[in-house]
Amino acid sequence: MQWDDARIFLAVAREGSFSSAAKRLGVQHSTVSRRIRALEKKLATPLVERKASGYILTEAGEELNHSASRIESELLSFEVAVGGQADDVAGELRITAIANMASTVLMPYFARFSAAYPRIELSVQVTNDSVRLSEREADIAIRQTNKPSENLIGTRLTTVASAVYGARDYCAAVKSGQATEKWIGVDCCEYHRIWTKQAWPQAEHEFYVDETSLTLAALKEGLGVGFLPCFLGDNDPYLVRFREPEKQHELGLWLLYHRDLRNTKRVTLFREHMQREIKQAVVLFEGTEPLTK
Structure with a gap:
């Protein structure tokens, strides 16, 4: 066996699909599929079996997974030792x-x-x-x-630390009663998603984002308020704190x-x-x- 074959096999074993393994390795899906089939032919035994949920390892595949993982660990340890010296x-x-x-x-x-x-x-x-x-x-x-x-x-x-931010004019309008408080729906990370749900339990949102930079842009447009880490919110001249940082955040x-x-x-x-x-x-x-x- 060539180590490159084992490396491709390990990626499939860890990712559970040829496409995910190809993405991880930076190669084409067809390359992974072809190399796995060639390896199975060389070893004269199936290594992976396709199921509805993805690929699973056969008994031989499990054995190869253990062996290849040990070899990989030894190679990485050697590389680290040499680099450290x-x-x-x-x-x-x-x-x-x-x-x-x-x-x-x-x-x-x-x-x-x-x-x-x-x-x-x-x-x-x-x-x-x-x-x-x-x-x-x-x-x-x-x-x-x-x-x-x-x-x-x-x-x-x-x-x-994180705080709740909003556009300067929008926050002033909300606090003076001239605008309705709205929260931006976020799905950028588990923390901001949970904190937003706790702060705005009615979970009604007119606008959703899935990345912190989008939250920042949406806040500046006056689309509502939302959580941002202070290193982002405090550095933007268009934003102000709607709520101060809390220990739990x-x-x-x-x-x-x-x-x-x-x-x-x-x-x-x-x-x-x-x-x-x-x-x-x-x-x-x-x-x-x-x-x-």
Whole structure:
């Protein structure tokens, strides 16, 4: 067997479909299908079986899954060990962060890190979904959570506060009785969805969005009020706080990585850099000192 065959098989086993595996690997659906069928022919046994809900592993597929996962783990451990020993700090460092943070408040921090360590190739991807750090889909994940995964280690960088915001004129009109209070329906994350339901239990919305940047744009158009992290809401001159931050709406900002990477120099340098940067801007994240507008 070639390792590349096993790698494609592992993607199918983990994703449950050829199309999802192809998306994860960055190849065509037909490529995954062809390689799996060729592997089954080479081994003279079926590895996956198609069901209504997707693909499931056969008994042979389960055995290959265990073996290939062990090999992958050994290869990744070797890669980490070699990278951690290098005196010359260089190579790729893959970061995954939430879109509304990566494209706004975090981008200057990333830029200054790249300037300080030009031989480190910083690769930033944005996703609100979980990534498998143990399988090296990314080296570091920057996440807002109060319950980081138990199989990861990391550093709590700060607390991220959220408040309810609205357009300046719209909030003034609501508070003076000249406009009706309306809430924007959100589905950008579980936190904002739950908080909105608690704050507006009648769950009546004239406008819905599924991403924080859309919430920000909708608020500026006066379409209602809604939750935003303070680092976004306080920085926009068109918005004001409709309700102040509350303790129950605070989230920890974590820098997470797999325990095998704890001694890797690239990870250590990035962690220390982010700690320094965020320490200088802690009031922006905690919402304790909104900017004068």
